[in-house]
Each structure stands twice: as C-alpha cells, then as structure tokens.
Amino acid sequence: MREILERVRAARPLIHNITNYVTVNDVANIVLACGGSPIMADDFEEVEDITSICAGLNINIGTLNRNTIPSMFRAGKKANELGHAVLLDPVGTGASRHRTETALSLVKEIHFDAIRGNSSEIRALAKGIGVMQEDGRMVGGGSTKGVDADAADVITEETLDAAVTFAKAFAGVTGGVIAITGTLDLVADVAQCYVIRNGRPEMGRITGTGCQLSGMATAFLAANRGNPCKAMAAAVCAMGLAGEIGWANMQPQDGNVTYRNRIIDAVYCMTGEQLEKGAKYEIR
Amino acid sequence: MREILERVRAARPLIHNITNYVTVNDVANIVLACGGSPIMADDFEEVEDITSICAGLNINIGTLNRNTIPSMFRAGKKANELGHAVLLDPVGTGASRHRTETALSLVKEIHFDAIRGNSSEIRALAKGIGVMQEDGRMVGGGSTKGVDADAADVITEETLDAAVTFAKAFAGVTGGVIAITGTLDLVADVAQCYVIRNGRPEMGRITGTGCQLSGMATAFLAANRGNPCKAMAAAVCAMGLAGEIGWANMQPQDGNVTYRNRIIDAVYCMTGEQLEKGAKYEIR
C-alpha cells in the first residue's frame, strides 16, 4: 500500500469535488492531508472548466439539489471524456425516491472508476440497477436508515462470503470498483475483493467519515490510474488506520469532534511505511 | 433531566435538518454526540420522503434562500401530518424583512413543538405575530443586531419576571414551547417556565452554539414526545453544562474554535447522571 500513498504525495492531484455542504470542509482538509489539492465547484456554468484542470472528480449526492444535479452530470461526462478518475458517493441512496433515481441515473450515464457507500446505499443502488436490467439475482433489498446503514444490511463475518460475491458481481455490472464500507470494508472489482479490517466503530459517531474517505479515495485513484482497485483499497485502509491512530490519541474528555480532527491529522502525518504496516486486509 | 437524555441515547432518533450552511457540520456532530442521527436534506423534491423516515424536523433559517424556503414549508407540513417533533430556529429574525416574513409565515402555517432563539429573534417574532393578531400587549420591540441578540433585549435578573410572563404568553399563542436563550435561558409552555442558569458567556464567541442547541433539542423532543417543555429544558441545560465542562477543559492557548470542539465533545461524553447533577434551573 506504501507506493499508492507515496504516489499521491508526489503527484499532488487536483481533485474536483461536487459534494454536500455538511462535510465539505472536512473533505477539503482530508484531501490536503493525504497530499492532494481540492477544489469545490458546483455551478453548471463552470464545472466543465474546473474538471478539465483537475485529475479526479468526486461526486457526492449528500445534499443534492436542482442546481447541483445537472452540474454532476455535466462534470461527470466531461471527466469521462478526459479520462479522469471519477468516483461516486451515493449518500443516502434509498432514503428518498429522488436521491435513488439521481444516483441510478448518474450510474447509467457516467462511468465511475469507483462507487463508495455503506451497505444500505450500495444495496439500494444495486437493487435499482437490477431493476433496470431486469436481473433479479443481484437485488439486495437495502433498507437505508437516513445516511447510515441499516442494521439488517451490515456485513458481518457470517454474511461475508455472500457480500464478497455480491460486490464482485456489482463491480462487474458497473465496470468499476465497488467499495462497501462499515464494520468490515469490501473493495472489489470483478476479479478480486479486498476484505479490510481497519477502523473503529466510533467512526460512525462522526458526521462525514464516509464523505472524507470518498474525497481522499478520489485523490488515490487520480494518482494511481493503473490500479483502481488497489488504490481504493489503500484509501480505505488509510482511513481505517487513521481511525485507529486517532482513537489511540484520544484523551478522556474527548468526543466525536476531536476524534474527527485526530483522524484527519493522522492522515496528514501518515507515512507510506505506516500504511504498509498498519493496513489489515486479505484479498479474496 | 437524566431520563430525558437517556431516552435520546436509547431511541437514537433520526433528525431531519433543513439548516444553514454555516454551522451545519457542528449541528450534525452534536446530534450524533447526544445520541441522535442527523440527516441534512433541503431539496424540494425529497424533503417529504426524508422527513417521513425521521422522528424530528429541525428548521433553521440561518441561510434561507429561494430554494430552501419552499422546502421548509413542505417538510414542516409533512412532519405535522405525521405527528413528528418539529422545531424552528428563527436565526436573524428582525435582521431583514425577508427573514422576518419567512419566520412569521412558517409559524402561521406550521405547528412547531418548540421555537428556540435569542431574545431579539423571539421578540421580533412575537412582535410580528402580535401585529398579525392586532394584539399590542405582547409586542416586544426586539432590535436584532445581525444574528446576535441586541444588548437592549438581553434578559437580566431585573427583567426576568417580565420575560417569564412574556415567554409563557407567547407559548400560549403558538401552542408550543418557547425557548429564549442567552445569559439566562427561559423554556416555557403556557403553564410553566424553566429558568436555566447553565452556560458561559464565552459561548457567544463561537458561531452556531444556538444552531447546535436547536439540532440537539430536536433529538430531545423526538425521543421524549410526551413532555416537550421538559425535553427542551433538558437540551438547554445539557448545552449550558457542556459549555461549563468544555470551559473547564480549556488550556491557556485555546480559543473559540477549540472551545466549540470541547463543547460538542462534552455532550458526547455526558451521562444522564452528569446532566441531572449539573442542570441548574428553577421552574416558575
């Protein structure tokens, strides 16, 4: 994993983020922390120009709206045309019809090098795509609870085998990498699936750790174009490892906001060697 | 107060926030810190769906705009229909005609279980409603200075009796709980008024402590539907107590941003017992 991070630090890729206004500051700071350079721009009039000067595009539908949705499509198509790394974070897919339909349309019209969500979001997306393809086998029936994964969808050691099969199959359908993050993290393309065991459950008590990971992962993808699955896996390991390091630095009176700070700080301080040693994964 | 907080922790209510982009990240993190689960969504196309899966709705007009105002009305009406807890934070009411009129229309068209603002905002709202009702007695003549209370409106020990009477009367008019926060905090329904003396003046040097309180209070209301006045009072006590705990943890070089972090952290770490012991209030 070492070389993946080191390439980000060397390339300093400029990342265009069309993202939500909730966690946008943390996303910008974690992109900087990992070695990238973020730019946030969502107006229809400028997204093509902005994405053209960047190396990667991160589309996050967390607070999608009538103005930003057309910008997502326009930027996504331009980034595809230019061969840039493009990632989708389908925040809250399944929580509203509008959100689900937007995510599905994005997946239909834009090629994503990677899609990263929690298990409910990814299942809701797969279900929708399954419907579109009239292919019942992959339907996961995700039941999104807002922006967090529903307990019923969480991947456990018991459901791991099925989840790995599902992730690979879904990756095959999208032609990109599928990352399903939670207690256990899966990062799959059609041929292989990283099963990652970094991270801490307390990360779920911070808003936007998923968004942060998506921003950072776009930088990892942009700086490692030849190996998207490993790049995505490295980003997931880095985020989880930062969660572990940040937690070890917690003081008795600290809570979720300080934990958020310590995680991004841990990414900032992380060396390639630290990531290499700290990454806990197997490939299936 | 103990059981109020413990019910939030047990219920983990999903809270729909239509709020400003200034303090939204802090609002999300404090909702998580107190035990709730936040979702921010403000597009007209999805607010009904989102509010339907939630237990509470927090409407904050801090950066209201042409897109989000119709969403506030739509979500509010849906939440009323479903019997969800609904709170209004009329940020900056009195600072612009547009803001005052929007707040007044919201109060006219939606039932709010609670309205929380500083003394200037609440007085500007009461004045507007008084005008609407042609009832001169309650007119408070608030003179909002931006988003902070004007010095002339601040509740002191000298003006407390009149303020308690005002708060109860205004609560009677709205049919919900009125929370006026500042140096002294009042939480009233038509029959009773909590006078709360938690908090620190330095909390006014942080952006968004009011917004944070409103987000947390919505979670408290949602998890304690039978007792909105006590739920709101508990949230106000919890915020003030967190301000005291956070201040006690301050180091010499710390300033307002670290203070913000320490306050949300203190909510995260707060036990029911701590709140029970630390809450300083009387009921009038």
Next chain:
Amino acid sequence: MREILERVRAARPLIHNITNYVTVNDVANIVLACGGSPIMADDFEEVEDITSICAGLNINIGTLNRNTIPSMFRAGKKANELGHAVLLDPVGTGASRHRTETALSLVKEIHFDAIRGNSSEIRALAKGIGVMQEDGRMVGGGSTKGVDADAADVITEETLDAAVTFAKAFAGVTGGVIAITGTLDLVADVAQCYVIRNGRPEMGRITGTGCQLSGMATAFLAANRGNPCKAMAAAVCAMGLAGEIGWANMQPQDGNVTYRNRIIDAVYCMTGEQLEKGAKYEIR
C-alpha cells in the same frame, strides 16, 4: 499595528459575508475571534437589508453560483452606497472562464476597499482588467492551479521588486488596497506597499486560510475606515502571526485540521501588544 486590532475589539463590527460553503464556518469563527460579529446571508431578497445593518461586506466567490452572483452585485452596490468597507476575495479566478468573468464584473461595477488573493488569482484579475483597458503593461499572465497559486506565480525575494511595482500599479487602477498573499505577502495602495514576512508554509495545507484572512480583514477595514492599507496589512500580519503561534503549539501527532484550530485560537487570544511585537514587515 496594535491600535488597528484594538479598534476591532472595541468596535465589534458586524460583517456581512457572502462566501463559499467550504470554509464558511472557519470564516465566521475567525471574525468572532478577532472581535467582529459575522452574519452570512446570500439570498437576493435580503442582502440589501443585511448589508445595511453591517459595517463591512466580504464577497468571496469560492463557490459562486447562479443564485449568489446577483446577490454579490446587489449587496456590493448597496454597501458602496452606504460607504461600508467592501472586500473581494476572488477565489480561483483564472480556474474557470465563469469565475474570471464574474470577478472582473464585480471589480468593474463595485468599488472594493481591498482585494485579497494569491498571486495567481490577482494576476489573472489584473490580466483581465488589463485586457479590458487594452493596457498591456500590467498583464501578469497568472496561471491559476485550482484555488492555489501556481508555482510560476509565487512571489520570491528575486521577483519582489517587480511584484511591489505591480501591486502598487494595480492598486492605482482599482482605487483600493491590493493584498497578494503567499510565502511573502504584499499589501499595497498606490503610494506604499507593505512587504510582510509572517506566516508558515504549512498554512497552505489547510483549506481556507485565505478565506479566513479575508473575513478577518473585512472586520479590520470596517473598524479602521481611515487607513485601509494599514488595516489590511495588520490583518495579514495577524493571520501570519497566528500561523506562527499556532505552529509553535503543535504536538507531534497534530496535522492540518488541528493546525487550523490553533490558528483561529491564536487570533482569539492575540493582544494588540502581541501583534505589535510579532508583526514582521517593511514598507516600500
């Protein structure tokens, strides 16, 4: 510099910010930290009312969009009419045609007491204005790399003389103060140029230190109407000094997010005397 800061603390100027949603929370907190009072409002219906009750207006185009652009013009004209301090932060000028054109139109239609940007943004702006004036001499040919200055544009000791001449000349064209910040900071009016050597290179690894400075500077300008060049220079020195103090407070595991917090905290704790002693500048 001491009296400049002390006047901000005494006047507590209310500052209207039409700014981006990425760094808005940090901007609000730094305005509070330096002694001002921030209000963020960008809806066309209310920006005139809001700016009327304020002492200064900070226009930042970081996430400009179809709704906020007309608000920037409307608020700017009103603030000009009222004789308020008005500052422009032309974030990312040069990164998209839309952004450059918007910044140029703002400069054409509104008088700015100060414009603050990095060297690429200011050069792109000067180039555009030069084109408008068909005056080739001042064309700087800035090549913006997203929201960060391009390496080719960075002011060094070698290029300092030329940069000072450029800054004064550009200030002469705009009739306001020009602040170009980076490794070396220049603050110029037509007659003089402060060359400032406060700050740390690591500030560039935090999102929004420029935006924060612009917010703080607007408060400095508003509270020191008679001396905009010195007010702007004091704000630049204060930001750089806070960067030095914040860095001295860093612990081994700290990263860019904690550094951001420590910088704003340092502004909060900064005394006039500290600024007087710590400010490193010469006037050319």
